[in-house]
Amino acid sequence: MWALHTPHNFQSSSASTHFRFPTRTSSRQPICSLTLNPSNPTKTDANYNQLIQSLCKQGSLKRALQVLPHEPDPTQHTYELLILSCSRLNSLSDGLDVHRHLADAGFDQDPFLATKLINMYSELDSIDNARKVFDRTHKRTIYVWNALFRALTLAGYGQEVLDLYHQMNQIGIPSDRFTYTYVLKACVASESLVSLIHKGKEIHAHILRHGYDALVHIMTTLVDMYARFGCVSYAGCVFDSMPVRNVVSWSAMIACYAKNGRPFEALELFREMILETHDSIPNSVTMVSVLQACAALAALEQGKLIHGYILRRGLDSILPVISALVTMYARCGKLELGQLVFDQMEKRDVVSWNSLISSYGIHGFGKRAIQIFKEMVSHGVSPSHVSFVSVLGACSHAGLVEEGKMLFASMVKEHGIYPSVEHYACMVDLLGRANQLDEAARIIEEMRIEPGQKVWGSLLGSCRIHCNVELAERASRRLFELEPMNAGNYVLLADIYAEANMWDEVKRVKKLLDARGLQKIQGRSWIEAKRKIYSFTSVDEPNPQMEQLHALLVRLSTEMKERGYMPQTKAVLYDLEPEEKERIVLGHSEKLAVAFGLINTSRGETIRITKNLRLCEDCHSVTKFISKFADREILVRDVNRFHHFKDGICSCGDYW
Template sequence: MWAFQTPQTIQQPHLPKPFHNPTAISPKPQCCLALRPSTTTRSNGDSNNNNPLIQSLCKQGNLNQALQVLAQEPNPTQHTYELLILSCTRQNSLPQGINLHCHLIHDGSDQDPFLATKLINMYSELDSIDNARKVFDKTRKRTIYIWNALFRALTLAGHGREVLDLYRRMNRLRVPSDRFTYTYVLKACVASEEFVSLLLNGREIHGHILRHGFEGHVHIMTTLLDMYARFGCVLNASRVFDQMPVKNVVSWSAMIACYSKNGKPFEALELFRKMMLENQDLLPNSVTMVSVLQACAALAALEQGKLMHGYILRRGLDSILPVVSALVTVYARCGNLELGHRVFERMEKRDVVSWNSLISSYGIHGFGRKAIQIFKEMIDQGLSPSPISFVSVLGACSHAGLVEEGKVLFESMVRGHKIFPSVEHYACMVDLLGRANRLDEAAKIIDDMRIEPGPKVWGSLLGSCRIHCNVELAERATSRLFELEPTNAGNYVLLADIYAEAKMWNEVKRVKMLLEARGLQKVPGRSCIEIRRKIYSFMSVDEFNPQIEQLHALLLNLSMEMKEKGYVPDTKVVLYDLDPEEKERIVLGHSEKLAVAFGLINSKKGETIRITKNLRLCEDCHSFTKFISKFANREILVRDVNRFHLFQDGVCSCDDYW
């Protein structure tokens, strides 16, 4: 079977300080300073000399009694200690683990490299990274296992930078890395809570791997590929993938995930097809399918998604929770919320992720109250919300403008669920308040943050400034954003948009020059539509589309007729100081309108037109589509980068709040 879920770590309350707390060492007080001479050869793993009583107590899970027996055992063997350490880990008991550690210190067994490794692993599992570090620091004879164990522990705890410092120290001491070392240090590069990138360290380790002849090692190369993927270096990742002499399902899945996660869903589906065609002996597993489903969701490829659903059923992967959660998301993100909900209802078992999928599904469709209701239902069923549950439900509040409800939920995080808000939660709150034109409150949230506000937080504020045209705050946000992510063209464009709306044309010019000087390009708007299982993509400047003339003509006609009925083009998104007609012509050519026109021509009456857009819908496209839905009597469903808009009979499901 598959082990998908990492065990939930329980936050320990206030814990006794290890080593110097007499209550934790009750059987043998003051032991810590009185070390016996080295005893590492003493037990020699002679399991015959094991204490059978302790063994059976450990098996029963009776740790307390096992520790009491240990206090009377004159000569605990290595194996006895190993069982006890494992038992503490399984019972998730840090105080008992510390108690046990003191026993080991007392008879010098903490210097046994095997047991020291086990202790580090134990502390890592028990979320006590300080103690893991202490074990490492106090061990005099450090095997590669001990180094690796600490690397792993620190990486899991998010201390990537520290791992890399230690790795450098290890190299200076001329301790040779083994195949495990490389996977841990590569993972460390992406396991950093700082905002600085450790990509350079990763590249350096790539060099070490090649120099030491590990380029044929499938585990290491897959980790390397994944590291590049997580930094968004798709080209580097694919180069590693192509050069791998041996590839297995995991390597293929990692590469497919790389494309899915980095905005290349077409490539992800293409690689999946290649995997199926060229490698009959490789069977995609549940992990592969999850990434493939994500690609379908990104493309809103409903028919593709259904095909994958069929394959998943045939392969019997439909009982695996992550797969089903991804299916719920696929259907919802393809615009079919009901189908997603039906998949959810048929699940025999659900975990918090399945619930989160459903909550965010309702959220992106604008059903904020329903999302809150599902969130509460989940808690009623005895599940604890995860940090992502809050991201989902706060996001849902934000889309629906449920400010007070969102504030209450945010308050309940720490008080009710002991979850400390991360940058993502703060970003949700800034978005929630900012969208509702409570920008000062949003800014105050940022000022009061206990952690460093990252680009997500400032980006949320900037987005809200764009909606409500607040130049001053936008300047504050971008001054930070240009430092934090200097190459994100979107931030420059948003600032220029705001200046343009304020008619500060000189400032618009300045930002545009800044953008050019840094060699950045605005991400072009792109809209897609799926007609009879084929996906058509539109951009506003697109001379290659054979139907483009026809689409432009249709749009011009529609616009003239709708203007008579009250449609007023909104041209404030145009960043050039042009005359009004020219501006109108530009917004009429927006990709989303082209897709709408294409949908009107190529689909039957009564069919919903489904469109996806890679950016936020502009004001004019929004009001244009509202008019069209009434004028042409068609239902139009548009997914923009944040949420869904269902246009029916002249109104939008977002209530013009997006």
């Protein structure tokens, strides 16, 4: 005999031996009596299936599983609901249990249920079991294949999907429209270092050949795939070719621009979306990308307008949107506004906290960032790997070496998070900037995962700051192998040689750069004034005020020299006369932007500038001078962090 506890969500009288279905008519008629002997099937046993199904629908999986052994003949539908319940309740052990029952009953060759099982294991992060189900299923319908493709893609096994897809084609099973979306995603979900873009283009061709090029879902996936490969123009071509677009397509294309360093285009496309479409109304997902674009541009006025739009559209209570707002304000130099948005949040998740931590980090408030990190933990929010990237980054900007080491050690010990390349890169950066280059190198040697370009890149960057030729050569050797087309690495190495006066070596590196058809990334600074964004490069570009700007800089330079300013020209990669070098650094884009700000903004207004590269030392010291004797606050965001210049002092404490 067996007994069941009374489910609390059942209307039950004091007699706990009777189950009642909660029905709309509140019938009190017992459907089946569980005191019956289940091994002796009677007519009422037909209701066990119904009972199990009903329990599943109510979320009482445990009870459904207790009833299951007593149903002599569970139906496909019963198993389906059981499987779905296991995913919903996130219980792998129950899932395995259901799977066992189903196999015992001979249902495991049912392709419909195999699909469901694969989906279940996928959601329960048990990819091996999903594979097993697939392997054991003889009759593999396209649904079964697609389910496995989806599961493997989500788990990051893109290459495996593509191999299986090849097999499927060999056998002659035709793809359907769902197959294409999964295999396209598989191309970018590959953990391998080789780019699978060729594969993606091949599948793109298949899609065109099979006439699937009018389907919004597939086309949007293609846009997204090219976006993730960084092929912005390809994504744009697909987007332009779409006969029908919807919110998701627009959002994907806007995200493509926002994530690939094309924030202007992102905002432009958003404008177009609003003005030219009637059926594609921007949603919260769209707005997140738009906010990212504003953040990238440091376009505060734009960002405020977008914030207004978000409020009008009632999208201001959606977590991702709010986190993006926090970041946008902080990256536009308004840390206090970011904090305000954060304070007003009713609910916070780990991402909201991460936004705030990294915001304080890039503004150089390392201690405050650590404090917020601890506050998050004390609120019961478990840090994610990004939390550690953010907080370690904050330590790095503020030179908090000991604190960073302690946090790094706590990752595994206290939070069970194993450091990834990103975390190692943070540590190398932290130690390297603090001139503990040997220890940074030691960390790399002790890494149990492949260091990769991020880590070597951090080391090379630190070598640039502290002019360590030997280590720089080691790091760059690896980097030239890993990312031969990244001009930045060659330039860093050349910088280091130049500072060490090794001009032959500088020439050699430059030749390497030329041989690969690469160019030094041009320095660019921009400033928002009167709702427009003005962009400057060191090369003369048509700007009506250019002469005026140059004249102002020459005058300032003379004045500064009288007060002890010494031009620092080591960023110049040519072996030139000092005067010539001086002339070059005086034309740096950041100084032009500062001069423009002095002329075109009112006194008392903070000059806010953004730069695409790391601030050079000469620009840094000149801006300090200017902040003092022009009595202006100047806020500069370089590629890594903020510099807040005031009274001749920079918030970075000359440590950046």
